[in-house]
Amino acid sequence: MGVSVNEAVSTDPVRDHPPPARRRGGRGRSALEVALLTVLAIVMLFPVLWMIETSIKENRDVYAIPAKFFNFQFTMDHFKDVFVGAGGGRSALSVSFLNSVVVAGVSTVLATVLGVPAAWAYSRFAVKAKKDQLFFILSTRFMPPVVVVIPIFLMYRQVGLIDTELGLILIYAAFNLPFTIWMMKGFVDEVPAEYEDAAMLDGYTRLQAFRRFTLPLLVPGIAATAVFALIFSWNEFVFAIFLTSSDDVRTAPPAIAGLIGGTTVDWGLVAASSVVFALPVLVFAYLVRKHLVAGVTLGAVRR
Amino acid sequence: MAGIEVTALHKRYPDGTVAVDHVDLSIGDGELFVMLGPSGCGKTTTLRAIAGLARQTTGDIRIGDTLVNDLPPAERDIAMVFQFYALYPHLRTRDNLAFPLRAEGLPKAEVRERVEEAARLMRLGPLLDRRPRRLSGGEQQRVALARALVRRPRAFLMDEPLTNLDAELRADMRTEIKHLQGELGTTMVYVTHDQVEAMSLGHRIAILNKGRVEQIGTPLEVYDRPATLFCAAFIGSPPMNLIEVEVADGKLRGKGGLVLTPPPGLPRDRDLVAGVRPEALEVTEPGAERSVPARVASVEWLGDEIIYVVDHGGERDVRVRMPPTGRFAADAPVGLRHTGGTPAVYDVKTEELVA
Ligand SMILES: Nc1ncnc2c1ncn2[C@@H]1O[C@H](COP(=O)(O)OP(=O)(O)OP(=O)(O)O)[C@@H](O)[C@H]1O
Numbered sequence A: 001m002g003v004s005v006n007e008a009v010s011t012d013p014v015r016d017h018p019p020p021a022r023r024r025g026g027r028g029r030s031a032l033e034v035a036l037l038t039v040l041a042i043v044m045l046f047p048v049l050w051m052i053e054t055s056i057k058e059n060r061d062v063y064a065i066p067a068k069f070f071n072f073q074f075t076m077d078h079f080k081d082v083f084v085g086a087g088g089g090r091s092a093l094s095v096s097f098l099n100s101v102v103v104a105g106v107s108t109v110l111a112t113v114l115g116v117p118a119a120w121a122y123s124r125f126a127v128k129a130k131k132d133q134l135f136f137i138l139s140t141r142f143m144p145p146v147v148v149v150i151p152i153f154l155m156y157r158q159v160g161l162i163d164t165e166l167g168l169i170l171i172y173a174a175f176n177l178p179f180t181i182w183m184m185k186g187f188v189d190e191v192p193a194e195y196e197d198a199a200m201l202d203g204y205t206r207l208q209a210f211r212r213f214t215l216p217l218l219v220p221g222i223a224a225t226a227v228f229a230l231i232f233s234w235n236e237f238v239f240a241i242f243l244t245s246s247d248d249v250r251t252a253p254p255a256i257a258g259l260i261g262g263t264t265v266d267w268g269l270v271a272a273s274s275v276v277f278a279l280p281v282l283v284f285a286y287l288v289r290k291h292l293v294a295g296v297t298l299g300a301v302r303r
Numbered sequence B: 001m002a003g004i005e006v007t008a009l010h011k012r013y014p015d016g017t018v019a020v021d022h023v024d025l026s027i028g029d030g031e032l033f034v035m036l037g038p039s040g041c042g043k044t045t046t047l048r049a050i051a052g053l054a055r056q057t058t059g060d061i062r063i064g065d066t067l068v069n070d071l072p073p074a075e076r077d078i079a080m081v082f083q084f085y086a087l088y089p090h091l092r093t094r095d096n097l098a099f100p101l102r103a104e105g106l107p108k109a110e111v112r113e114r115v116e117e118a119a120r121l122m123r124l125g126p127l128l129d130r131r132p133r134r135l136s137g138g139e140q141q142r143v144a145l146a147r148a149l150v151r152r153p154r155a156f157l158m159d160e161p162l163t164n165l166d167a168e169l170r171a172d173m174r175t176e177i178k179h180l181q182g183e184l185g186t187t188m189v190y191v192t193h194d195q196v197e198a199m200s201l202g203h204r205i206a207i208l209n210k211g212r213v214e215q216i217g218t219p220l221e222v223y224d225r226p227a228t229l230f231c232a233a234f235i236g237s238p239p240m241n242l243i244e245v246e247v248a249d250g251k252l253r254g255k256g257g258l259v260l261t262p263p264p265g266l267p268r269d270r271d272l273v274a275g276v277r278p279e280a281l282e283v284t285e286p287g288a289e290r291s292v293p294a295r296v297a298s299v300e301w302l303g304d305e306i307i308y309v310v311d312h313g314g315e316r317d318v319r320v321r322m323p324p325t326g327r328f329a330a331d332a333p334v335g336l337r338h339t340g341g342t343p344a345v346y347d348v349k350t351e352e353l354v355a
């Protein structure tokens, strides 16, 4: 008996402080890990680094052979060119950036405003053939944009939505809606219905109960869902290039793509506009990162 | 305050599940009425129909003199406590309590006064500035109760409010709820699947099974004379021994040789089952007076009592509740004797009490 008690007592500190041998092994492994991860990060991020570098190089350094990694001439001209046109006014690119902001923002808001209540309804109420309906909603996402863009183009031409921001907003919202509904339904399922029941007994209507009690609890989920929707709309290329053509309607992806393909390509400008294009989503995702992680790990799509 | 009348309640969910088949309840003003039944028998559904959270398929619900079938929950003036307490997570205790009052638009001073009063009743003083996440289960439960009573509703509905608490706390809260209900005199419908809770709380108990009411009665009635075989097998721990009997020579005779006094008015020519409580039987030394020879199949020690499972040659073993003084070992040859009065007798076919 005494022996086993002693053993039990003496094992405890060991568990708290791992033996030195193991610790050294741990440190060795973590050094290796760091080295490997560094290499991996450099390889993965090289295009990004190169893009950033190109955007701040003088043109002749951009084309220098062998390539100049460090001793290049620094300039912000390319960034100026992104926003300021040749004549001195606003550049076509800056207009397309603005269009991107409007189209991505409005379509995301639209998808969220429609999707969240829909998800709530699917989660809370007995809807006939609920599973079939949800499957149908999801199935609209089965086809990639490339496949549906021709019929959409023809329909848009009939109703005069070709080459309009509204047209893009609508198609993006439609494309994001199924995703929003599915993802948000997972989050709503996580919020106990009893909150609303209690609120209704306390004197609120069903909708008030949703707005005042369920909705605040859904904020992380909404943030996560909206970021995904926003990223889709922001990055979308196929619809944008098929459905818009004029400079003042066009969004950034086709506009940037349009910079490549002339007789000479101003790589500095391409790189600078790409950097500008990549920033907003990064910044936005960074701002809502807390919600994002909470959201993605909380519910996600689960039934 | 008001009584609650439920007439021919029937609830069928869209997927075809009949949760409540046919329920009639007549709950008196100021009564503490318990609905007891196994899981899935429709207790919650009935309660939610009374609350207005789920619309019944057919049937009428009256609270006081008002037919409330078409009233939304907010206008029924009742408070409900859920198994999962449903305290608003982003509000402190104080605001959780005040919420229903603010919804009613009461003046600030009155809200404060009522919150203080409820907090005093449920002893929530030190918890008023905490959020639900930082309250223990028992504390959350007290807040949930306080939130129900702060509104001074016409009736309380409780859906297994103590299920998530540990045994000791549950017993305390049970006493507290009973005391509180007596103090306030507000009608309360209390749903549980715990018969001890039902027995100790209820003025009357309704036993539900498969969406139907099997019996309504005081705890004593329900215990002494279960109205159906289902109730007989459900109430009591261990429940009644059901012994198949025949009437012969003016006595009830079981297959194992037990002889019971028949109640008056037994019908003839029917297969009968007698319900005998474990405490109405006695294990004796073998060959004791009026005993039948038997054998102890197993012994359950419960500290304050012993449950013997006894094989006396009947269709099934019977359970006998004995004080912890008598000691018979498993497998020992013993005698089995009936010491109680006339047993409840059931018709095997209709499963109902016949006498
Ligand atoms: N929304 C629903 N849709 C379909 N069937 C349901 C729904 N809610 C409950 N049911 C079914 O109705 C029956 C009664 O359910 P109810 O919740 O009233 O039981 P209960 O007596 O409260 O059980 P428990 O003690 O487990 O809480 C069950 O068979 C259940 O599966």
Ligand SMILES: [Mg+2]
Pocket: B043, B044, B045, B159
């Ligand atoms: Mg229930």
